[in-house]
Amino acid sequence: MISQRARYAFKAMVALAKAEPGRGLQIRQLCEQEKLPRKFIEQILLALKAAGYISSRRGRDGGYELLKPADLIHVGPLLRLADGPIAPLSCLSRTAYRKCDDCRSEALCELRIAFDKPYADYLAALENTTLAQLMRASDARGLPAELVSEEVP
């Protein structure tokens, strides 16, 4: 299970991506919209900022804004930022590789063999999907197919 922190981070990014470009959102709005715990979100936004995903403006009319377009934001790194390594085994992690303490041979380890390909595919999928794709997919499901082309009647 991914952490609450990761879920919040993701939700915040989606909300920011939906906000009008150039305007951004304030913590207050974000938390009221989505019913999120304010101070916890604050920490998470700080981390997102430190990682270069968003920018902030301080002071009275402050707030947060996406720094990159949503089609350059991938799920994998976002998840990793919130939760740390994604890999099921440290010896399979690309970003936090570590040999298992008791491992004799990685090549022969049955557990490693078991997870090797499934995890590689899983990770590749997460690395390749973008926020923009997900938002489009969500939109498409929200509208009945016949209405999609009638946005401007």
Next chain:
Amino acid sequence: MISQRARYAFKAMVALAKAEPGRGLQIRQLCEQEKLPRKFIEQILLALKAAGYISSRRGRDGGYELLKPADLIHVGPLLRLADGPIAPLSCLSRTAYRKCDDCRSEALCELRIAFDKPYADYLAALENTTLAQLMRASDARGLPAELVSEEVP
């Protein structure tokens, strides 16, 4: 990351699968062979027994033995036994489904959409690989290709 408990459970199953059929292994042997903490392994073996994976004999010459052949033992359920649900989101879990507290619509949730197919594929892979497959794969890597057919010269 999967837990230490899951790694131990997996190692124990592999060791039992490698043991001579009809003989089994004792905790002592298992722990000395693989350098595992004895009392922790004891708990794990109890759980494996309760789940029907292994049988035990008590008393002086007691020990544990696989109940099913290794090609009927799949990675997915084993992992689930040790660690609980495998799914990254509770709303994607087949065995422990639970709606997210704040979720308005599962169909439209971007996070759920993100993990839906990657996780389904990952899970299917784990559900379909057996201990026997993994042991064969490990054996095959241990021997140079030219020698594989020369087992009985």
Next chain:
DNA sequence: GGAAATCATACTGAATCTATAGGGATTACC
């Protein structure tokens, strides 16, 4: 200066993880 926002760090309570402890029950062998 005052109000409202972000920034930074410390802290807390609960849960989880990784074992360890200490007996009790069962069996094989003498």
Next chain:
DNA sequence: GGTAATCCCTATAGATTCAGTATGATTTCC
């Protein structure tokens, strides 16, 4: 039957992580 070896069962301890709160500093606009 006694003894030693094994499995069975529950409780508990220590460390770590998680989710969130608290407190106050800093910045910005009016």
